[in-house]
Amino acid sequence: MGHSPFTRACRNAALAILAVELLAGCTTAAQRQYQAMATGNQAILAQIKSCVTDAYNAPESASLRPHFPLDLRDLTLAQMSDQSSPTKQEVDAVLTMHPRIQTCRKTALDGLLNTAPSVVPMLARTFAEADDDAITFVQRKRSWGEHVRRGRDRALAMQAGLQVEGQRIVAGLEQSHQAELARRQAALNAMAQWAQTQQVISAMNRPVTTNCMNLGSGIVNCVSQ
Numbered sequence: 752m753g754h755s756p757f758t759r760a761c762r763n764a765a766l767a768i769l770a771v772e773l774l775a776g777c778t779t780a781a782q783r784q785y786q787a788m789a790t791g792n793q794a795i796l797a798q799i800k801s802c803v804t805d806a807y808n809a810p811e812s813a814s815l816r817p818h819f820p821l822d823l824r825d826l827t828l829a830q831m832s833d834q835s836s837p838t839k840q841e842v843d844a845v846l847t848m849h850p851r852i853q854t855c856r857k858t859a860l861d862g863l864l865n866t867a868p869s870v871v872p873m874l875a876r877t878f879a880e881a882d883d884d885a886i887t888f889v890q891r892k893r894s895w896g897e898h899v900r901r902g903r904d905r906a907l908a909m910q911a912g913l914q915v916e917g918q919r920i921v922a923g924l925e926q927s928h929q930a931e932l933a934r935r936q937a938a939l940n941a942m943a944q945w946a947q948t949q950q951v952i953s954a955m956n957r958p959v960t961t962n963c964m965n966l967g968s969g970i971v972n973c974v975s976q
Contacts, residue, residue: 782924815841819902826900826903830899836891870912
């Protein structure tokens with residue numbers, strides 16, 4: 752049974768709307784996940800930076816600041832070659848500063864559990880290693896220079912590890928993005944094929960009307976539509 756022009760128009764409109772949703776349907780799930788991750792990580796980073804800066808600039812930390820910068824990657828040669836052991840005042844300052852730094856670390860781990868959970872184990876190990884070094888340092892078993900160099904090396908290793916993991920995460924999201932685009936294109940192709948088939952079927956089912964005209968002298972001209 753053939754389809755009426757109204758039915759065909761409705762069907763074509765529905766196909767057009769679905770095609771727009773598939774193509775413009777906006778971002779893929781991978782793109783939305785990446786955006787949420789990037790936004791969340793930026794907020795966490797800003798929060799941690801503020802937390803660590805406050806601890807570093809606290810009055811109780813005044814005796815520690817000459818020995819290392821806020822960013823350990825900015826250590827000077829004089830700081831790295833310092834052979835002195837921590838004084839009692841400096842040990843007390845480290846012990847006072849440590850709980851504040853732990854709060855900053857916990858903020859980082861809790862936040863990243865929601866945005867980038869795969870980096871949490873690496874950060875937890877790094878923080879544990881820092882605590883072990885702090886214990887050895889306050890026991891005066893290491894000099895200031897050795898202590899801050901180890902801290903710098905941990906910071907560099909953590910940065911490298913985060914970059915590798917970040918690249919792995921982005922690569923996985925890119926694969927998911929391309930796979931979703933391929934599924935959308937396959938759906939569009941199937942819709943186009945289905946619409947073409949329906950047009951052929953409609954043409955086959957369309958009723959044929961034949962009009963004949965008597966031209967005289969026994970000649971009849973017939974036209975089918």
